[in-house]
Amino acid sequence: MRAQQIVVARPINAQPVAADFRLEEIELPAPEAGELLVRTRALSLDPYVGSTLRGRHMGHDSGAPGTLVVGLGIGEILESQDGDFSPGDLIAAEIGWRDHAIVKAETARRVDATLTPLSLHLGVLGMPGLTAYAGMTHRAKARAGDKVLISSAAGPVGGTAGQIARIHGATKVVGIAGSPEKCALVEDKYGFDQCINYKEEGWQDKIANAFPEGIDVYWDNVGGELLNTALTNLALYGRVVLCGLASQYHVDDRPAGPNPGLYIGKRAELYGLVVYDFYGEQADYAAKAAQWIADGKLTYVEDVAQGLVAAPAQFEKLMRGENIGKTVVRLD
Numbered sequence: 432m433r434a435q436q437i438v439v440a441r442p443i444n445a446q447p448v449a450a451d452f453r454l455e456e457i458e459l460p461a462p463e464a465g466e467l468l469v470r471t472r473a474l475s476l477d478p479y480v481g482s483t484l485r486g487r488h489m490g491h492d493s494g495a496p497g498t499l500v501v502g503l504g505i506g507e508i509l510e511s512q513d514g515d516f517s518p519g520d521l522i523a524a525e526i527g528w529r530d531h532a533i534v535k536a537e538t539a540r541r542v543d544a545t546l547t548p549l550s551l552h553l554g555v556l557g558m559p560g561l562t563a564y565a566g567m568t569h570r571a572k573a574r575a576g577d578k579v580l581i582s583s584a585a586g587p588v589g590g591t592a593g594q595i596a597r598i599h600g601a602t603k604v605v606g607i608a609g610s611p612e613k614c615a616l617v618e619d620k621y622g623f624d625q626c627i628n629y630k631e632e633g634w635q636d637k638i639a640n641a642f643p644e645g646i647d648v649y650w651d652n653v654g655g656e657l658l659n660t661a662l663t664n665l666a667l668y669g670r671v672v673l674c675g676l677a678s679q680y681h682v683d684d685r686p687a688g689p690n691p692g693l694y695i696g697k698r699a700e701l702y703g704l705v706v707y708d709f710y711g712e713q714a715d716y717a718a719k720a721a722q723w724i725a726d727g728k729l730t731y732v733e734d735v736a737q738g739l740v741a742a743p744a745q746f747e748k749l750m751r752g753e754n755i756g757k758t759v760v761r762l763d
């Protein structure tokens with residue numbers, strides 16, 4: 432069968448832009464034993480893809496011209512050569528930027544079709560949600576009374592992490608984001624106590640003033656000066672989840688890290704987070720988060736584009752930090 436896919440059009444040596452990609456048509460083979468033919472219903476666009484295209488994501492390199500762009504997606508099974516799956520089932524898997532794909536059944540995760548839109552399984556119920564849950568629950572061990580600061584708070588990881596901290600009993604949750612529109616979302620929709628725009632003058636003082644007794648948990652999606660400032664305001668024995676490095680993904684010269692004296696003086700606990708370690712919990716987390724959504728304790732926002740051809744421009748928007756919420760492409 433004929434399928435459309437988006438591949439890398441030229442070497443990518445800087446922050447990716449839409450012109451780095453091109454659409455092409457291919458002939459898909461019939462699925463063999465243990466494989467599934469799926470029609471893509473939704474694609475997830477995530478910051479790690481930008482790093483992967485430049486060979487900077489945990490050693491993965493998929494940026495050579497002509498290569499299919501990687502990405503998680505939701506697929507509807509059209510044909511199954513595996514006993515565990517049937518046509519019509521919905522799965523989450525590494526599909527890549529294409530409208531149809533052959534997927535190995537052993538890599539597919541069945542998703543609950545009653546939880547819609549299906550793109551939820553790529554965001555708040557999917558990898559970013561699990562990242563937030565695992566980091567807040569297992570790493571920071573958020574608990575009653577915690578005062579929490581979260582960077583990139585308008586995104587699916589940060590926004591979900593703050594709400595989960597609240598579910599665990601945090602008494603103060605403050606976000607950091609890059610525009611008034613994002614800050615309004617963080618306060619009004621995600622229910623954070625406050626959001627500080629780090630692109631406005633005086634943001635460092637605002638962080639200090641928001642935490643007169645210090646920060647118990649800092650969730651870092653950014654690195655650099657934000658991390659330094661948060662550490663300076665950390666409470667004694669504060670916990671720091673190191674989740675992302677948004678300020679450094681596309682710079683050539685990465686700055687030196689914070690002075691270790693900051694960690695020592697604060698007796699800080701630092702946790703490097705890699706969501707892959709927690710994939711075994713995905714199904715349990717999704718069920719728990721679906722209940723939180725139903726109970727009105729957890730909410731989400733999606734930044735949606737329609738159709739495979741829209742993926743490059745939608746990805747450029749994410750890379751520029753202009754996304755509001757979880758970036759997805761729907762192919763319905």
Ligand SMILES: NC(=O)c1ccc[n+]([C@@H]2O[C@H](COP(=O)([O-])OP(=O)(O)OC[C@H]3O[C@@H](n4cnc5c(N)ncnc54)[C@H](OP(=O)(O)O)[C@@H]3O)[C@@H](O)[C@H]2O)c1
Pocket residue numbers: 477478479558559562583584585586587588589607608609610613652653673674675676677678679704705706707751752753754756757758
């Ligand atoms: N450790 C793990 O296993 C794991 C898993 C998933 C995601 N992550 C990381 O978690 C972070 C958040 O992911 P997400 O999916 O929720 O993405 P996201 O927050 O929706 O998107 C990234 C955001 O980073 C911010 N940003 C971009 N450039 C920046 C810069 N130069 N300085 C400061 N902030 C910048 C922008 O928000 P502002 O406008 O607010 O700055 C942008 O919207 C990412 O860094 C991602 O790589 C890690």
